[in-house]
Amino acid sequence: MSDAARALAQAGAALLGGTLREWNVLPGGDLSQVVRIALADGRAAVVKGAPSPRTEASMLTAIAASGAAAPRVLAVSQSVLVLEPLAAGGALAGAWRSLGESLARLHAVRGGGYGWDADYAFGSVTIENAWSDDWAEFWAARRLLVHMPHVAAPIARRLEALAADLPNRLPRRPPASLLHGDLWGGNVLVAGGAVTGLIDPACYFGHGEVDIAMLGLFDRPGAAFFNAYGALEPGCEARLTIYRLWPALVHLRLFGAGYRPMVEGFLAEAGV
Numbered sequence: 001m002s003d004a005a006r007a008l009a010q011a012g013a014a015l016l017g018g019t020l021r022e023w024n025v026l027p028g029g030d031l032s033q034v035v036r037i038a039l040a041d042g043r044a045a046v047v048k049g050a051p052s053p054r055t056e057a058s059m060l061t062a063i064a065a066s067g068a069a070a071p072r073v074l075a076v077s078q079s080v081l082v083l084e085p086l087a088a089g090g091a092l093a094g095a096w097r098s099l100g101e102s103l104a105r106l107h108a109v110r111g112g113g114y115g116w117d118a119d120y121a122f123g124s125v126t127i128e129n130a131w132s133d134d135w136a137e138f139w140a141a142r143r144l145l146v147h148m149p150h151v152a153a154p155i156a157r158r159l160e161a162l163a164a165d166l167p168n169r170l171p172r173r174p175p176a177s178l179l180h181g182d183l184w185g186g187n188v189l190v191a192g193g194a195v196t197g198l199i200d201p202a203c204y205f206g207h208g209e210v211d212i213a214m215l216g217l218f219d220r221p222g223a224a225f226f227n228a229y230g231a232l233e234p235g236c237e238a239r240l241t242i243y244r245l246w247p248a249l250v251h252l253r254l255f256g257a258g259y260r261p262m263v264e265g266f267l268a269e270a271g272v
Contacts, residue, residue, distance in 0.1 A: 100228025
């Protein structure tokens with residue numbers, strides 16, 4: 001096991017004021033290393049070398065305050081986030097109703113505009129969250145046009161064309177719901193057929209369909225999910241395509257050309 005992981009485990013133990021007994025690296029960790037630690041006094045915790053621990057801590061606290069499941073923040077520093085360990089290992093396929101209920105609670109929390117008090121990041125890709133009172137403008141400026149300098153010219157031109165037409169495609173002032181911001185199946189912990197925690201958030205306030213779009217990028221929410229969450233408004237499929245384009249662009253920038261067909265597919269679906 002790496003020296004970096006050991007140092008992370010020791011930093012977490014120090015923040016908790018305990019003596020490290022054992023530790024192991026948890027799966028995932030594409031963008032941040034995560035370890036589970038056990039202390040000599042019997043306590044356990046999950047320690048994450050988050051890109052912005054204090055910001056992530058505030059996001060997890062906001063999710064928990066909504067009534068949705070999230071790990072409790074045990075300690076935080078400038079470089080380390082220490083979290084309550086949660087039961088996991090269950091299959092999302094058996095917890096769609098629970099996730100629909102959790103997401104409904106989260107999205108019931110409303111902000112006064114679209115954005116967040118701080119920018120965030122997925123690895124080297126900045127997530128710009130400056131506030132706006134126009135949702136279509138926010139999505140154009142903060143989620144599409146920001147990628148233009150980082151993608152091939154043909155894709156950049158198509159992004160520009162789509163962004164210009166967003167006032168005709170997206171609502172200008174939908175309810176400003178509290179979003180998880182990175183809601184794919186790997187960020188939903190499940191045990192016993194219930195969601196035990198929404199983890200690794202990238203929160204901001206925006207159109208609730210953004211989380212639904214991300215959830216459907218790699219998974220297929222079943223009828224039980226929508227029975228619990230509620231039906232989406234007419235025209236949602238066209239909007240979901242536009243919202244899925246953003247994580248596809250992030251994947252393209254982080255992980256390379258293998259995601260270009262996904263980006264181009266969503267652009268084609270959007271008719272640009």
